[in-house]
Amino acid sequence: EIVLTQSPDTLSLSPAERATLSCRxxxxxxxxxxxxxxxxxxxxxxxxxxxxxxxxxxxPDRFSGSGSGTDFTLTIxxxxxxxxxxxxxxxxxxxxxxxxxxxxxxxx
Amino acid sequence: xxxxVQSGAEVKKPGESLRISCKGSGYTFTNYWISWVRQMPGKGxxxxxxxxxxxxxxxxxxxxxxxxxxxxxxxxxTAYLQWTSLKASDTAMYYCARNNWPLDYWGQGTLVTVxx
Numbered sequence: 001e002i003v004l005t006q007s008p009d010t011l012s013l014s015p016a017e018r019a020t021l022s023c024r025x026x027x028x029x030x031x032x033x034x035x036x037x038x039x040x041x042x043x044x045x046x047x048x049x050x051x052x053x054x055x056x057x058x059x060p061d062r063f064s065g066s067g068s069g070t071d072f073t074l075t076i077x078x079x080x081x082x083x084x085x086x087x088x089x090x091x092x093x094x095x096x097x098x099x100x101x102x103x104x105x106x107x108x
Numbered sequence: 109x110x111x112x113v114q115s116g117a118e119v120k121k122p123g124e125s126l127r128i129s130c131k132g133s134g135y136t137f138t139n140y141w142i143s144w145v146r147q148m149p150g151k152g153x154x155x156x157x158x159x160x161x162x163x164x165x166x167x168x169x170x171x172x173x174x175x176x177x178x179x180x181x182x183x184x185x186t187a188y189l190q191w192t193s194l195k196a197s198d199t200a201m202y203y204c205a206r207n208n209w210p211l212d213y214w215g216q217g218t219l220v221t222v223x224x
Binding site: 037047050090092095097101 | 143145155167170171203205209212215216217
């Protein structure tokens, strides 16, 4: 089964800065079926990105995704206060459809 | 509007059984699989398994196979997650989500607390 490792575990940045989150897979992710989710405290996760680089409906264009094979990146170009949350990647190409352990993006 | 509405919070004792539910609306329920995701207190997301409501075909993570049962009743657009004998380690928030691969709509979560 594919294991996803996210880095860093915690990222401390200020509003307006650029955030770069990494997700590395233990095996090639089929067809780049890699999604990113955002979760805020007390809320269900929200889909941000799928197919590694396609924004979900309503997601602002400051969010972008890239990568292929085993290495994927979520970039937030200019952080807004509402972007501070936990971010998870998930591969949905091969069952079991594991999540990464998450990256907490916190205000510096 | 697509919605997944989950049943309310539960407090149970070890050894008890439990079934929680997830009702879909605003779309054709049988056209999309439903996944269940566990989140233990202060921890990350874990994919448990999924069900195809049209024929109740299931696909479990090896980590959860044999510990839970996923089922569905397409006549009432509802998916279920069931335990026959709860343990304290089952204490968690459980989410259902629609598989449009990826998981595009999520329920609000059901908090399950298992304590003696």
